[in-house]
Amino acid sequence: MKKAAIAGILAAAAALAVAANGQDWDGKAKRLEEEFRLAKTSSVYLVVDAGAKTVSLRIRGLTLKTWPVSNIRSWGRPIGIKSLKVEKRTGWSAEDRVNLTPGRKPEKKRKDKKPKDIGDDVLEIDDMPAKYGFILETNARLDIRPRAKGLFNRSAYALGGLGRSIGRSVRLIWSVIKKREFSNIQVTVPTKKTAQEIFWAVPEGTGILFF
Amino acid sequence: MKRQRWWWIAALAAGGSLAALIMAGSLVERFVYAKPEAEPTASANAVTARTVRTLEARIKAVEPRGLYIVIDTAANRLLLKRGDKTIKEFVISCGSGGILEDTSGGRKWIFETPRGEYAVQNKLVNPTWIKPDWAFIEEGEKIPSDYNERIDNDTLGDFALGFGNGYFIHGTLYTRLLGRNVTHGCVRVGDKDLKEIYQAAGIGTRIYIY
Numbered sequence: 001m002k003k004a005a006i007a008g009i010l011a012a013a014a015a016l017a018v019a020a021n022g023q024d025w026d027g028k029a030k031r032l033e034e035e036f037r038l039a040k041t042s043s044v045y046l047v048v049d050a051g052a053k054t055v056s057l058r059i060r061g062l063t064l065k066t067w068p069v070s071n072i073r074s075w076g077r078p079i080g081i082k083s084l085k086v087e088k089r090t091g092w093s094a095e096d097r098v099n100l101t102p103g104r105k106p107e108k109k110r111k112d113k114k115p116k117d118i119g120d121d122v123l124e125i126d127d128m129p130a131k132y133g134f135i136l137e138t139n140a141r142l143d144i145r146p147r148a149k150g151l152f153n154r155s156a157y158a159l160g161g162l163g164r165s166i167g168r169s170v171r172l173i174w175s176v177i178k179k180r181e182f183s184n185i186q187v188t189v190p191t192k193k194t195a196q197e198i199f200w201a202v203p204e205g206t207g208i209l210f211f
Numbered sequence: 212m213k214r215q216r217w218w219w220i221a222a223l224a225a226g227g228s229l230a231a232l233i234m235a236g237s238l239v240e241r242f243v244y245a246k247p248e249a250e251p252t253a254s255a256n257a258v259t260a261r262t263v264r265t266l267e268a269r270i271k272a273v274e275p276r277g278l279y280i281v282i283d284t285a286a287n288r289l290l291l292k293r294g295d296k297t298i299k300e301f302v303i304s305c306g307s308g309g310i311l312e313d314t315s316g317g318r319k320w321i322f323e324t325p326r327g328e329y330a331v332q333n334k335l336v337n338p339t340w341i342k343p344d345w346a347f348i349e350e351g352e353k354i355p356s357d358y359n360e361r362i363d364n365d366t367l368g369d370f371a372l373g374f375g376n377g378y379f380i381h382g383t384l385y386t387r388l389l390g391r392n393v394t395h396g397c398v399r400v401g402d403k404d405l406k407e408i409y410q411a412a413g414i415g416t417r418i419y420i421y
Contacts, residue, residue, distance in 0.1 A: 025258040032266035039273050042328035044421050059328055059419050061270040064281060077244050097321070098309040103351020122392045123308030125285045166229060169236020176239055200285045201421050203326065 027081060031211045034083045035061070038207045045083070045207040046198075048072070048142070048187065055187065057201050067198060070147045071188040075168055077181045083209040084136040086202060091132030097123055128196040134208065140183040142208060144199070146192045185210070279417040280331075280380075280408070282398060284324045287390050289380070289400065291411055301408065302389045303380075304399040313348050320345045322395040329374040329418040334409065338371035338381060339364050345395070368402055370409040374418050380408060 038045040039061040047056045056066040098121060134142040148157040175182050189195050202208075278298070281290040284305040291298040306324035313319070340363040347354045355361060368382015383389070383399035393399075400408060 025260060025263055028263050029258045029266060032263060032270065036266060036269050036273075039270050044326060044419075057421055059421070060273045060275065062274050062419065064419060064421050065283070075240060075244075098307070100309045100311040100322075100349060102311065102314065102348045121307070121309075124392045162229075165233050165236070169233050169239075172236045172239040172244070173232075176243055181244070197285055 088135040091129035130192040
C-alpha cells in the first residue's frame with residue numbers, strides 16, 4: 001500500500017515536471033520563432049525582456065547594445081510574447097532636424113570652430129527626447145521615460161500618480177465602450193542618457209520583441 | 212455652517228467618484244483584459260527541447276562569422292569584433308542628420324549614416340572623391356558641367372571601404388571633429404586607425420550600423 005502511494009506521488013511529480021517543462025518549451029519556442037522572424041532581415045530590432053529587466057538592440061541575433069531597465073509596467077491587453085513594428089515615434093519629429101542653408105559652407109566654418117561649439121549645427125544624442133512613446137501596430141504603445149531623480153522630481157512624479165491612475169481608468173473604460181482594445185507598456189530606465197540612446201537607436205519601422 | 216457642510220459633501224462626492232472611476236478601471240483590466248489573446252504558434256504542437264534547439268540553431272546561422280564591424284552612430288565609435296570579443300575600438304564621425312534642400316531643383320538630402328546590415332563592397336587606396344551635386348550646393352557653388360571639376364583627390368584620405376549607395380568608411384581632414392556627428396553620411400576615421408581597419412577588413416566583411 002505504502003509502495004503504491006510513493007509510486008503514485010513520484011508519478012504525479014514526474015507528470016507535473018513534464019507539464020512544467022512543456023510550458024517552458026512552448027514559451028521559449030514562441031520567443032525564438034518571433035526573434036528568428038526579425039533576425040532573418042537586415043534591420044536592427046529591439047528586445048524588451050521583462051524577466052531580465054533589460055532592453056537590448058540586436059541584429060541577426062547579435063546583441064549590439066544592452067540597456068538596464070529600472071521598472072517595467074503594463075496595462076491594457078498584455079502583449080505576451082510578440083514582435084510589433086514601430087509605426088510612429090512621439091517626442092521628436094523630422095522637422096527638428098537642422099536645415100542647412102545652401103552656401104553656408106559648414107565644413108569650412110567647422111574647421112575653425114572648437115568641437116564643443118558645433119552642437120547647434122548637427123543632430124546628436126543630446127538632441128533626442130528623454131520621454132517619448134513608440135506607437136506600435138495593433139493599438140499598442142511602448143513608453144520610455146527616465147527614472148525621476150531628486151526630491152522635487154520624485155515628489156512631482158508621486159503626486160502625478162493619482163492623475164495617471166484616473167487617466168488609465170478612463171482609457172480602459174473608454175476602450176471597452178469603443179470596443180478597441182489597447183496595450184501599453186511603460187519602461188523606466190535609470191538615466192536620461194539611456195532613454196536618449198534608445199530613441200536614437202530605434203527609428204520608425206524597427207521591430208520590437210516583447211517577452 | 213450649512214455652507215461648510217455642503218463643501219464637505221461635495222468633496223466627499225468628488226473623492227468617491229474618482230475612487231469609483233479608478234476601481235471601475237481596475238475591474239475592466241482584471242476581467243476584460245485579464246488574459247493575453249490566444250495565439251496559436253507554429254510550434255503549438257508538441258514543443259520539445261529539440262524544437263527549441265532547432266530554432267536556436269536557425270538564429271545562430273544568421274549571425275556573422277569571422278571578423279565584423281559594428282558602428283555606433285550615437286557614440287561615434289567603430290568596433291572591430293569577432294564573436295562576442297571586441298578586437299579594437301576607434302573614434303569616428305558619423306552623419307550630422309542635417310537636411311540640405313536645393314531650392315532651384317527641388318531636391319532634398321538628409322545627411323544620415325544608414326542603419327542596418329551592410330558589407331564591405333570595395334577597398335580603395337588613395338581614393339578619389341567624385342563630388343556629388345550636394346557638395347556644390349552646400350558650398351553655394353555652381354554645379355559644374357565638366358566632370359573633371361568634380362574630382363577631388365584630397366578629402367577621403369589614404370584608404371576607403373565602400374559599403375554601398377555611395378557610402379564609405381574613409382579618412383578625414385577634420386581630425387579634431389572625430390567623435391562628433393558632422394559628416395554627410397559617410398564614416399570618417401583618423402589616418403592611422405583607417406589603415407588598421409583597411410588591413411583587417413576584407414571584401415564581404417559585415418558592417419552593422421545602429
